[in-house]
Amino acid sequence: MEDCLLSELKKLKESSKEAVENTDSFNSFKQYMHITRKVEKELSTLINKVKESDENHLILVCGSVGDGKSHLLSYLKSKIDYLSDYFYIHNDATESNAPNKTSMDTLSEVLSDYTDEELRRKNPNKSILLAINLGTLNNFLKSKYADKYSCLHNYVSDKNILKPKIEGNSFERDSYFQFVNLSDYQLFSLTSNGPISHFMEGSLDKLTNESIQNPFYQSYINNCKSGCTAAKTCPIKYNYELLMQDKVKQTIIKYIAELILKYKTIISSRAFFNFLYNIIVDSDIDQIADKDNLEKYLEKISSGQYLSALLPNLFFSFGKHSDRFKNISLIDPVTKRSETLDTLTITFFNTTDIYKIFSQYIEKRVINNEPFVLAINNISKEEREIALNTLIRFYTFTPKESTNSLEINDLIYNKYLSNLFYWNNGNIKNLKQLYTEVIDSIYEWNGKSETGTRMININPGRNQLKYTISQSVNIKQFVKNLDKSNQEILDKFLPYMILKFIISGNENAVLSIRIDFPLYQLLMRINEGYRPNKQDKNNYVNFVYLINNILEYSNQKEVLTITEKSGNNSKSFTILFDEDFGYEFKEK
Structure with a gap:
């Protein structure tokens, strides 16, 4: 159907020949569809810095399957005349050069100038642009060739390339390794x-x-x-x-x-x-x-x-x-x-x-x-x-x-979006309500205390309805780790928040929890009266661990309250600790 819009649209399909990247070919359709992204500017800057450098370098172009690594290298090769003169470009680290070789064998051959031994002896013979999936990079650093590439391994580890953490990637003159990571970028930016x-x-x-x-x-x-x-x-x-x-x-x-x-x-x-x-x-x-x-x-x-x-x-x-x-x-x-x-x-x-x-x-x-x-x-x-x-x-x-x-x-999702922006931006002033709501949900996770606020119910070992045991705990936010950036648009950000807390009486112990949207949604529902069930606690076992750690690190001198329920009546007892006289048990 050449005389139909449908035939042109088919070029967008994953199965179309236009979806296959080749560094030696960048046709007019791909030229038209190309969109300049910040990662392209980062990589172009690194390429220029390497060209100006006295030494050769390995530039890792990292990311996930299909996120545009090969497209990016193909585009830059078509635009930068000197690229092929200064760099060896390896565009697919998942393929081998020969039937009797694995992709790991081929990758080790490509990177042979960047083994520990070669780097100790001399400047590498050539600079390399390597498009590599994060999974492939991880497998290579754990392969039979790992011992030869401890310098590369240490660089990847120091830069947290394989971890969900945003790192700067400016040119480092003293390092043989440079990187850009397409996985640091989402398809969208936060505002x-x-x-x-x-x-x-x-x-x-x-x-x-x-x-x-x-x-x-x-x-x-x-x-x-x-x-x-x-x-x-x-x-x-x-x-x-x-x-x-x-x-x-x-x-x-x-x-x-x-x-x-x-x-x-x-x-x-x-x-x-x-x-x-x-x-x-x-x-x-x-x-x-x-x-x-x-x-x-x-x-x-x-x-x-x-x-x-x-x-x-x-x-x-x-x-x-x-x-x-x-x-x-x-x-x-x-x-x-x-x-x-x-x-x-x-x-x-x-x-x-x-x-x-x-x-x-x-x-x-x-x-x-x-x-x-x-x-x-x-x-x-x-x-x-x-x-x-x-x-x-x-x-x-x-x-x-x-x-x-x-x-x-979805009002909860809209709140999450705002909190995610402010947390990634280190805007502490706008995070007060977030920390308050999460702390409230910690107190409510095991059910509302019979005796008041700032108490967490403790599971006595088996389900029963007669007694409720509550531990007095004073939880406070810890925000000293947040770096303030004041950016209006966040191109690099984590899609979740890591909140940290301290306990009064044990301020040296900083406890943290990673909160993504599903957990955030559950915590907001708890604050509205929902009681988490067994499946919820299995799904969010890390939050259960957080509460257990809070109880463990809380000051053992805090008040422990036991409530006995009999029909419509109830009695409350407290266990208090006095430094001179020890523990005291009495009815409230």
Whole structure:
């Protein structure tokens, strides 16, 4: 289907030949799709520093599968004339040079100038640019060649390259090793107002820019807008036009960031382009081989099939077709519950004018489209649920500004975003509520104390209802470890927070807990009255350890309270410690 936008869009697929990188080839399509990222500037700076240096160096270009290491080296090779003269470029550390060699054998040969023995003897013969996955680097440093590369091992360890920690990577003249780590960068950046993404926004603009340099837009003009008999009813054309809207682009960025932060989804640049293809092109249409069959398919498509093939529905249903994106269904707005949504659902299933409800909630320019209107007006009773899902999902992308909210925002997630930004930025002033809420949840984890605040219930060994034992503990935040950066945009950040605490009477013991979004969400629910069950405690065993350590490090002179419950009555007893007279047990 050369005369169709679909053929151009197929270049975005992971299975397309354009997805395969080769340092010796960087065609015009890849040149167009390239987006300059900060890591490119970092690497370019290192390359220039190495060129100016009197010694040769090994530059590790580290990252995960599909995150753009090979693309980056290919692009720089096409742009920097001297690169091949000054550097040996090894673009895939997972391949071997010969059938009888492993990738580790090949890697050791490539790095032979950087063994401990060679570095002691002389300056390496050549500088090397090595694109390497973190897993491969870890395996190499544990392989049979490890003893030869202790200097490299020490460098990787000192720079925390294999650990989830953000490290600076400026040029070090006294070291033979340099690095950039693409894994330090998420697909998005953090701000006090939420996530933004130069890469994702740039990628979306590359698809939709109204420019003669844009092959997608030119195909859209030459085919979809000129003479295609299927254009009027084609969901691909509709989705492409929807993607042109800035509001739609920002919503995509927002939800991708949410998917990454909530469920630790790893989305490489290659996977993101593939995702864009799949939210424009329905899987059924993707299987159609030629334009004639596409036209026949669109002639027979039902209202439900047409609605299902539209971008907001493809976006939230893609998890059915991709294990990587399986959790996207968990942030689907149709799974939310609110009084407003319940009222809308009842109205929707009892009205005779569905389009009127759409016009109350969705921007007119989005739904004022003949195929869309026909699909809504001709929807069958069996497909009405598809129509309702379409309404709710479209509302998240293109809501009518004058419409009252459907109350589908995740307020806990929004708070987490703010706290994550302030913690990574070392903004202590704005973290007071976070530490207060987490400390409150520590006190509430084992149930609310019968005798008041600042006490943690202790499990006496087996479940029983008659006695509650509570330990008095004074927990305080420890924030001296936070480095203040005052950056308005965080390009490098950890997707979780590490909070530290001290206990009154034992201030030398600093206890810490890593809080990602699932744990944060649970702690906020506990503060609202939820009691963690056995499964929660199994899932967050590190938080259980934190509480046990708090009790262990707490001052043994603190008050221990035992509450005995008998029907509606209860008695409380305290165990106190006096330095002169020892322990005292008495009824309160």
